Amino acid sequence: MHVPDGFLDVPTSLGTGVIAAGGVALALRGARRELSEAAAPLAGLVAVFVFAAQMLNFPVGAGTSGHLLGGALAAILVGPYTATLALTVVLLVQALLFADGGITALGTNVVLMGIVGVWAGWLVFRGLQAVLPKKRTMVPPAAFVAALLSVPAAALAFTGLYAIGGEAPIPLGKLAVTMLGWHLLIGLGEALITTLAVSSVLAARPDLVYGARRYRADNELVIRRTEVAA
Template identity: 65%
Template sequence: MHVPDGFLDAPTSIATGVVAVAAVGVSLRKARAELDDRTAPLAGLVAAFVFATQMLNFPVAGGTSGHLMGGAIAAVLVGPWTGVLATSVVFIVQALLFADGGITALGTNIVLMGVTTVAVGWGVFRALQAVLPKTTAMVPVAAGLGAFVSVPVASLVFVSLYAVGGTADVPLGTLTGAMVGVHVLIGIGEGVITFLAVGSVIAVRPDLVHGARPVLAARELEVRTAGAGA
């Protein structure tokens, strides 16, 4: 999914850069409400985890490979605004130090793999939380499904950008089929990794998981109500 330099024209790259800067700027202000002294260190750990797992590629199909994008897992663990910041830091480091994704395409990569996957992953996660049983066991399930959906959606956003400002001679229909097909498979891996990672944290410190706060709050309210009635 890392977009190289020159794959999108200058106006499109500038536009995605503006969106990325705006998203990071808003996230810097909003993230303050998501973090406290207990959860702030987790944001650094999440960024390190996403960075490390993105260095590991797994085979998908036809000689292609995929890696974790990390938007959904970051959103569930530390909150969507902090998740945008954590993933953006990863992509900036990758572009500047490892040439993984182009410098001029940095805004595009942040929008695709950071903003889009965080927004979609968090949105699906919260929608599932509204209908699934209100237990901590359902948090990693909803997180995994949100992660799965976020990956092919991000690929469709890329196809949309290519349709506007693509510079390579690739038919749009061919690109759409290839991107969505491959990224559905990558999404399965993303969902499994997210489920396992969130489940591991939930098992030992559910209080640190941002996405578990509504469940824990509801449980605490039930306990207090029961105590008051007794």
């Protein structure tokens, strides 16, 4: 979903740049509450994994590319604020070293993948946690749905930006159908990968999965302190 330079007009690109800068600033503050000393290395591993996954691009038409986003996966593993920072670093490196996306479109790509992709997935995940049974085994199914919906959400946001300031001579309806159709398929693949990754970390080190911190293990004993009358 990397948007290239010149695909959106200057005012729209500047606007997304301002939104991206504000979002990153908020993420820097929020990440302090999410990251523990034990979980910090996992954030680096998540960024590396997302970087590798996003390098597998294929064209979806209209001058854009499709690939896994990794926003929901990152948010569930390390928290949404930290995930926004990780995605921003990945997108910055891709733009500077691999010309994937563009410098003037960096703000747009951060908004789409680092903010919309991450937070759409996280909000869906938290919403499902509110209605599903309060068990750790419910984390992978919630992760599946969150990842599935986060990808078309980002594609829909891109379509909205194009409607505001698109520069390419492409009909809006055609672009919307192409982007949403392809990214629904990509979302299925992302949902499967996210579920497998979250399940693997949850099985080995459940304490490192940010989205599972509110749950006890299903077999964990609850120790209650009782007072003995004198």
